[in-house]
Amino acid sequence: MNVAPDLKTTAGMNEAAMRALEPRYVSPADWDALAVQFCDVIHEQTECFNALRWQPSQLERIAFFRDDVLVSGAVVLLVHFPFMNTGVAVIKWGPLWRKRGAAVDRSILCETISALKTIYAEERSFFLSFFPRADAEVSEIEEQALREAGFYQGEDLDSPERYFVNVGISLDEIRSSLSQKWRYNLKKAENRGLTARIVEGPAGAREFMSLYQEMMDRKNFHDTSAIYTLGELMVADEAALRPLVVFIDDACGEPVASAVVDVAGERAVYLYGATRDKALPLNAGYMMHWEIVRRLQADPNNRWYDLGGADADSRLHQFKRGFVGKAGVISTTPSYYHFANKTHIRFLGELLYFARRMKGRILRRLHEVMGGKKN
Structure with a gap:
């Protein structure tokens, strides 16, 4: 611990x-x-x-x-x-x-x-x-x-509220901390043949950006982020500053969800995410964030997983609040x-x-x- x-x-x-x-x-x-x-x-x-x-x-x-x-x-x-x-x-x-x-x-x-x-x-x-x-x-x-x-x-x-998952405790403790609905949806995702993988370096950036651009085009999303920096960050001179890029594949091996996480310090930060339409019925988001937590918890340098913010009345708020659970913290920026x-x-x-x-x-x-x- x-x-x-x-x-x-x-x-x-x-x-x-x-x-x-x-x-x-x-x-x-x-x-x-x-x-x-x-x-x-x-x-x-x-x-x-x-x-x-x-x-x-x-x-x-x-x-x-x-x-x-x-x-x-x-x-x-x-x-x-x-x-x-x-x-x-x-x-x-x-x-x-x-x-x-x-x-x-x-x-x-x-x-x-x-x-x-x-x-x-x-x-x-x-x-x-x-x-x-x-x-x-x-x-x-x-x-x-x-x-x-x-x-x-x-x-x-x-939207000042920010959501923190406590990864400084055991995986069993984290899972027990999740809301009942979050645990239920995670279990469903685990029974649907989804698999997780990490892709490092420029290959990770290219594959993520392909999925991200597809999502942008589909949702007509207005992007003001610094997503264009990802390729260079993946080859940063200091290995500790290279983001973690996680992919979730369906049973056929097709990527349906992906996330980029800053893991440089004790507070890992969710930076970017991308999904296909089929990710929602597969509960791929639950599997993806659980895989991130699993990897963060294994490193004693990580203490918190920062999920970012969300509007208080949004579906995303419900998702993040359930993931934070009893052991995490919802704080005000x-x-x-x-x-x-x-x-x-x-x-x-x-x-x-x-x-x-x-x-x-x-x-x-x-x-x-x-x-x-x-x-």
Whole structure:
């Protein structure tokens, strides 16, 4: 059984631990080797993912050391205001502050947030934004640290609930935790001749994208995800950052469902899924997610399987809630947190976020209208 980390602040800090953190900017080539040293690493805090989404000039990687020992770090996305040498600095699902195998020390988080605030908001006058991670155990700790550092709470997500399956217990315990309906549907799937397989490397990306594109065409789905990064992620230099790609085949050997899961840190994250129409009557989704859990549970580095979000009144909500079961957690994704040391910077930063939200809503509405006409 995997043992939960101690989330209490480390007491009795010695003189060495009291010394200030030393910031060092890290090259793109060196960042991922540092990132995988943290159990809270996630794709949004890696170079292999961000380099495919943003221009090199928009990314900075900053690590913090004490006595030449790596302590924490973050990938920072910079969005400059027009005609200004400043803008918005975004840290999404960061910073990285929990080293693998080390006791959880809240003071490291607080020091890191303070250092990032000094560098980006105070010295360089950026509108500094944190997107705290949705985490079954540490979200509250991170939010409290941000508030203590003077950050104010920003906008909420449209569907903030997030679903976590506890994979730090035995498979029997996980299965017993499932809702009765979930166990029933899983058993039906297991009796229908479905088989699971893992496909690694570029072959996994190609096969998944074939199934995904077929689903997109069938459902007229409006995709705003970073799915185009999958091929490169599957050959990332750091093997730990390569996603897990699971396929479920029917009795004839035809793939009917597939999923891509980020397994870099202790919290594995469901990234993308694809199905054929026949997947639903075969209960293939139940088999697929159970196979993912089975593989995650076998690795002591994994503690949670993050299923993402869902609208509270949707069928997907019922599916995920039943899968989370009694041993899992349904938590609320934290709001964004912002800080600016100048009034006009705060105004411009909030204006940028407002424009971003409006653009997203307009695009979604246009897709709904155009999709309706097409059908």
